[in-house]
Amino acid sequence: MQFNADTLDAWLAHLEQLHPNAIDMGLERVARVRDAMQLKPAFPVIIVGGTNGKGSTCTMLSAAYRAAGFKVGTYTSPHLLHYNERVAIDLVPASDARLVAGFRAVEAARGEDSLTYFEFGTLAAMHQFIAEGVDVAVLEVGLGGRLDAVNVFEPDVAAVVSIDIDHQDYLGDTREAIGYEKAGIFRAGKPAFCADPLPPESLLAYAKNSGIDLQCIGRDFSFINEVTQWRWRGRQGQKPGLPFPALRGAYQLGNASLVIAILDALHERLPVSIGDIKRGLVEVELAGRYQVLPGRPSIVLDVAHNPHAASALAHNLSNQGFFQTTHAVFGALADKDIAGVVELLKDRIDVWHVANLDVPRAAPAEKVAGLITTTGAARVHIYPDVFSAFTAARSAAGENDRIAAFGCFKVVADMLALKPR
Template sequence: MGDHSLNTIHFAKTDEYQRTVGFLYGLQMFGIKLGLENIGTLCRLLDNPHRAFPVIHIAGTNGKGSTAAMIASVLMSAGMRVGLYTSPHLVDFTERISVNGVSIGREEVVQFVRRTHSEIERLRVTFFEATTAMAFRHFAEKGVDLAVVEVGMGGRLDATNIVEPLLTVITGIAADHTEYLGASLREIASEKAGIIKTGIPVLLGPCPEEGREVIERTAREQRAPLTSLTSEMVTDIRFENLQEMNFRYRSKGFEKENWWTGLVGRCQAWNAALAVETACALKEAGWNGVTEDTVQHGLVHVRNQTGLRARLEHVIDKGIVLDVAHNPDGMAHLFGTFASVFDTRQTTLVCGIQRSKSLLDIADVIVAYPWKQVVTASSSHPDALPAQVFADVLEAKGIRTVRVKAETGSLVRFIAELRGDVLICGSHFLVGDVLKEKNFRTSTKSIDN
């Protein structure tokens, strides 16, 4: 009798959580509404939780999530209590908000929405605005020492931009979300430069010159000290598998030049260098516990400490690699890194993208490599590009494709029957669908450095 009652309570709580998340997703009907008025009002009603802790604010076209996770991991290794806010999630909504690698509890999500339900509806708050306010409130309640906050899209009018950061990080500039941010790199850079605040230090990762010029000009106008990294500053990038990478980078604050990280690829070396510079900035500002050893530990153990997934994630004994690269620039870097470890001629590429992405440019990146076969698929997301449409474009470029039904179960069953290596990419939503269906265990070879 007691066990039955406990199970009933468990299912009731699960149902309430699912209804709560359904309510939040329903806020998508208000669309993507760029601007700070709503989030400002909602946070004022919550006693401005975003002012209760220092923030490292991160924008950029690609690498935001990886860089945010690396920075959070480095600070955790230094003994800090660190909040991490990223988007989108892969399997469960709670992944977006975590403290020291522990996701917000489902009951805490329910309680927040109960508390703010009427204000959310009255203000016509969007999904991302509500989620951002939830993250800020959670971090304040948990008493974090510092929060690492990733911009959702753009920067200037993104809901996260109500923070007054300790440090601003921009990972790089490339084409994405052009319907909202503009078609040119200058326009996109201008939106991302909108998170630069007067007098607040800025770190900039490698990016094209036209984007860099915009960031540099904005930093000068805001009298914000700028540390600008170029690709030439990160050298001797070496890896033989997808579990560990070695690179050289000389920072401003550490004598150490030879670094290891648990994420692999040229872009991840750049992201790691940004994490090193972030640590240098905090050390210079007097934050205790930040040393070369703690930085190295955080870079190596980023996956385990933060739960970061689907960044060239290699599934043990299955020959499956998962990655959330979803635009031409990101996929070009992904394929280049993958091809240096695997033979693409023996690899099945499974790819599904969103309708808003640069279809022709992505197709050009795909056809540049000799794949064993290419499989087009659609995720469960309502804005997923139909697999048939994607296949038609690829076949017009001479690539024979296999199309898989949109049902996730069909895709996972198809993947299970494949022989040889498999690379799954194209969107967070496609990778998330696969992970929901099958709890893949990843290779987590430890590195003693």
């Protein structure tokens, strides 16, 4: 008997219990339902994978296409406050009604196939993009690449932003193993890009052995920081006088360079002018990516949840200016390299406010605090939730201090729900 409901909350509850495993790598079930739904996009599809930087890259791409007047569908994950954030048309989150219509279409077609939460949502997103007649779809890989649900669709362009250690239980515990999995989104005869400055040999070999023309940052495209502006270089020439992306962080120049390379690759089908690119760069918005809130004390929100992202956050914090004391509001998932994250940030944090998180995979605050203490940190406090941790940090911080809330998406989501200031 098919499930049916009128509300988005009811559908999301259904999705959460539909499949026995939250993650079930493989494309066979998703492909069968895709075919049953006859999901054959007639528009270009861009798939973006990587350990970190996927969301920023997808959002900048979509902002540029929107500036050029194209109708763009964007599928990202996870969401911060509302599921609707995952599916957007012209960067506007989908309505409950649109999402429910997509879920109903998947439910009607899946038959006996059981789908995970992410698989179900991926098919529903593409159903909506086709129904609404988008000009281009930008799809963010959920986990890995080769066996991820978005890879059931044939990309016109595929890009890997970065490769580092994360999700070891599913992807392997070396950059080489992870690089192979992420390279699985590349297709022979289609443009492929990598923005990691040191791509693993496995990714390069995958491209070479598959007859893929892989363009790499630093070799085939690059950027030059000219202090007040920046310059892009690629196979087709240069684009000077570019504004810095509205998304903060030095690493965003690498992401923006990848975006321009992708735009160039699809230019004949989707022409985007230099003016559109500039407008997209300055208008782009994405919560939780080194997001600095106005006012004092300075409050920084960042979804840094693995060592690669923690390294970028540490760099950004060191370049933000002088603050007498930096307080951390921190929580983490148990399957992450918590010790690695703490090690990279220990010299940037003076006081740690560790919160318990009400999500299934959360690491107990006591365990997280113990890991922090082993680094020699003297001031570590434990709280029942993010609200209590932030309240304590806000009370202790002076106007010349800083609060950095990070560790996982749940920390940033709870902070945004609090609307701190």
